[in-house]
Amino acid sequence: MSTFNIFIVLAILGSISMCLITWNRVIVYNKKYHLPESQYTRLFRIFTKEHMAIIYSILVAMHAIITIWFIATL
Amino acid sequence: MNEELPTIPANNKDRYFKGQQVNENYICFMRHHWIYLFREYIYFVIFALIAIYALLNIEIIQNVLRGSRELKMLFLTAFLIGTFFMHRFFIRMLNYFVDVGIITDMRFVDHQKSLFFKDNMDSVDMGQIQNIERIGEGVLPELFGYGDIKIYLTASAGVKIYYFIPNVKFHYRCIARQKEARQYILTERHQPTLLPTGAVTQANLANSTQTLQNNNTNQNNTPPQAGLINNVREANTLSQNTIDIRNHSTINAKIDSPFAFIPNGGRPIPLEDEMPK
Numbered sequence: 001m002s003t004f005n006i007f008i009v010l011a012i013l014g015s016i017s018m019c020l021i022t023w024n025r026v027i028v029y030n031k032k033y034h035l036p037e038s039q040y041t042r043l044f045r046i047f048t049k050e051h052m053a054i055i056y057s058i059l060v061a062m063h064a065i066i067t068i069w070f071i072a073t074l
Numbered sequence: 075m076n077e078e079l080p081t082i083p084a085n086n087k088d089r090y091f092k093g094q095q096v097n098e099n100y101i102c103f104m105r106h107h108w109i110y111l112f113r114e115y116i117y118f119v120i121f122a123l124i125a126i127y128a129l130l131n132i133e134i135i136q137n138v139l140r141g142s143r144e145l146k147m148l149f150l151t152a153f154l155i156g157t158f159f160m161h162r163f164f165i166r167m168l169n170y171f172v173d174v175g176i177i178t179d180m181r182f183v184d185h186q187k188s189l190f191f192k193d194n195m196d197s198v199d200m201g202q203i204q205n206i207e208r209i210g211e212g213v214l215p216e217l218f219g220y221g222d223i224k225i226y227l228t229a230s231a232g233v234k235i236y237y238f239i240p241n242v243k244f245h246y247r248c249i250a251r252q253k254e255a256r257q258y259i260l261t262e263r264h265q266p267t268l269l270p271t272g273a274v275t276q277a278n279l280a281n282s283t284q285t286l287q288n289n290n291t292n293q294n295n296t297p298p299q300a301g302l303i304n305n306v307r308e309a310n311t312l313s314q315n316t317i318d319i320r321n322h323s324t325i326n327a328k329i330d331s332p333f334a335f336i337p338n339g340g341r342p343i344p345l346e347d348e349m350p351k
Contacts, residue, residue, distance in 0.1 A: 004146045004147075007150055008150065011153065011154055011157055014157075015157050015160075015161065018161050022164070022165060022168065022189060025168075025189040025190065026168060026189070029189075032088075032091070032092040033090070033091045033092065033172075033174075034089070034090050034091070035090055035091060035174065035176070036090070040240070040241060041103065041105060043105075043170070043171070044108055048171070049168055049171035052167050052168055052171065053168065055164075056164040056168075059160060059164075060160075063160065067153070070136070073136065074136055074140065
C-alpha cells in the first residue's frame with residue numbers, strides 16, 4: 001500500500017470520525033433544548049438540524065465510498 | 075368544605091431549554107435569517123459544481139495520476155481541502171441551528187452557541203429593557219422581512235444588538251409586549267399604591283360596617299332585624315364598589331398574570347396567527 005493510499009484512508013477515517021463527533025454534539029444539544037420547531041424557525045421553512053445532520057452523514061458516506069473505489073481502481 | 079385549593083404553579087424548570095426557571099413561561103424562539111449564511115451557500119455551490127465535474131471526469135483523473143507521484147500529492151492536497159471544506163460547511167450549518175434567541179415572559183435569552191467552540195448565554199431581563207429599536211434598512215431586509223433589533227437597557231452602557239432576525243416585526247412586537255407585561259408586574263409588586271383609586275383595606279371595610287351597625291342600633295324606631303338587613307346590604311354594596319388590597323383574588327390574579335396585555339391568555343403565542351403568510 002503506497003503512502004498516497006495510506007493518507008487517503010487516514011483522511012477518510014478522520015472524516016467519518018468528525019461526522020460521528022458532530023452527531024454526538026447534536027444529540028447532546030437535543031437532550032438539553034426542546035425548543036418547538038415550526039415552519040418559521042426551520043431553514044427555508046423545511047430543514048431542521050436533524051435533516052442537516054442526515055444530509056451531512058449521507059455526503060460523508062458517499063465521499064468515503066467513492067474515494068475507496070477511486071484508490072482501489074487507481 | 076368549599077375551601078379553595080391552593081394554586082399549584084406549573085413547574086417549567088428546564089422544560090424548553092436548560093436554564094429555564096420554575097415559573098418562567100416560554101413564548102417563542104428565533105434563529106438568524108437564512109441570508110446570514112448566504113456566503114456559505116455560494117461557496118458550497120461552487121464546491122459542489124467542482125466536485126460534480128471531477129466525478130464526471132474521474133477516469134481521466136485516474137489516468138493522469140497513474141505513475142506520477144507529484145500529481146498524486148497535488149490530488150491529495152486538493153482532496154484534503156475539499157474534505158475540510160465539506161465538514162466546515164455542514165458544521166457551520168449546524169451552528170446556525172444551535173445559535174438561538176429565546177423569548178420568555180421574564181427575559182430575552184441570547185444563546186450564542188456553536189457545536190464545538192462557543193457557548194455564551196446572554197440573558198436580558200424584560201424589566202431592565204428601556205427601549206427597543208427595530209432596524210430594517212435596505213432592499214433585502216424589506217424584501218425578505220429580516221432586520222436587526224437594538225435593545226437599550228436601563229443600565230448605564232447597556233445596548234445590545236441582535237442581527238439578522240427573521241420576521242423582525244413579529245419578534246419586535248413580541249419582545250415589546252413581554253417588556254410591558256413584565257414591567258407592569260414589577261411595578262405592581264414594588265409599588266402597591268398604584269392600585270385603582272377608591273381601594274380600601276379590609277380594616278376600613280370592617281370599620282365602615284361597624285359604624286353602620288352602630289348608627290342603626292341607635293335608631294330606636296327601626297326594628298332590629300330591618301336594621302341588620304340594611305347593614306348587610308350596605309356592607310355588600312360597599313364591598314362591591316371597593317377593592318381589598320391585602321386579600322383580593324382578582325388583583326392578585328392580575329398581578330400574577332404576566333400575559334395581561336397579551337392575546338391568547340398567556341399561552342405561547344401561536345406563530346401562525348401573526349406571521350406573514
